[in-house]
Amino acid sequence: MEDVEVLWLTEADQIAQAVGVAARSLQDGPDSMAVSDDPLVRLEMLYSTFTGSLDGARVAGVRRGECVLGVASAVEPGHCVGARLSPEIRTLDAPSRDATDADRFLHFGSTLAAHDLDEPHWHVGPVGIEPGFQSMGMGRAAMRLLCEEFDEHRRVSWLETAKPENVRFYIGLGFEVVEESPMLTAHLWFMRREPQ
Numbered sequence: 690m691e692d693v694e695v696l697w698l699t700e701a702d703q704i705a706q707a708v709g710v711a712a713r714s715l716q717d718g719p720d721s722m723a724v725s726d727d728p729l730v731r732l733e734m735l736y737s738t739f740t741g742s743l744d745g746a747r748v749a750g751v752r753r754g755e756c757v758l759g760v761a762s763a764v765e766p767g768h769c770v771g772a773r774l775s776p777e778i779r780t781l782d783a784p785s786r787d788a789t790d791a792d793r794f795l796h797f798g799s800t801l802a803a804h805d806l807d808e809p810h811w812h813v814g815p816v817g818i819e820p821g822f823q824s825m826g827m828g829r830a831a832m833r834l835l836c837e838e839f840d841e842h843r844r845v846s847w848l849e850t851a852k853p854e855n856v857r858f859y860i861g862l863g864f865e866v867v868e869e870s871p872m873l874t875a876h877l878w879f880m881r882r883e884p885q
Contacts, residue, residue: 695830698750698757704743706757707750711743712736714817720851723873724797725790734794739815747811749834751818751827759818761831763839763846769812771805774798783873793873800872804879806847811839813848832862839884846882851875 698707712735715721721731743762751759779799784792805812813835818827839846848864850856856866856878864880871877 693751693753693758693827693830695749695751695834697834698748698752698760703750703752703757704748707748707760707762708736708739708743710757710819711739711760711762711815711817713820714823715815718851719875720797720872720877723851723875724793727790730790734790735815742815747835747838749831751831757819758822759827759831761813761816761828761835763811763813763835765811766809769805769810769847770798771802771812774802776802779803797872800870800877801849804849804868804870804877806845806879806881808845810845810847810881813846816848828858829862832859836862836882836885839882843884845884847880849877849879851877853878856880 698704712732715735716728716731721735724734725731742764745768746762746764748760748762750757778795779802780796781799781803784796816828816832836846838844846864848859850859851872859880862882863885864882866878867881868879869877870879
């Protein structure tokens, strides 16, 4: 990780770069692929979602020069999908085989909302590293900065992941698996972290 800095991303151009990094890094995840077979649709859905969710979020980043390579973000209590997705439109019934990508995306969001933590918490995500720069310690560095702030301010944090290797990664940062759930063709682990 030579020549990179870990910092809070606050400028509009940094946040815009972080949105792109997160969308590209997560578009081929099991949960995204369960929503759509089309990589461009997945990229567009994630880009649109993260553009909204990173606005006002606490965003830790890894940057080389002026280029953002990694992001770990969290939204404050009351701003995660459980609070933003109206109960009237949620659907936990599995979409039919001929469902649209939008139907599957709504089911995904409804699954996240149904498993949202009841107590006040900071919802972590997206967390992603630019493809081609993964497995170099950047994700851990950005998450450490975020977790240090959770600890300093005694904040409970919550996240979900669809990759078993990410479960191990987050356990190493103090998160614990508290729930699991199938979601279409993917499997989700829901993880909680007490401030340390």
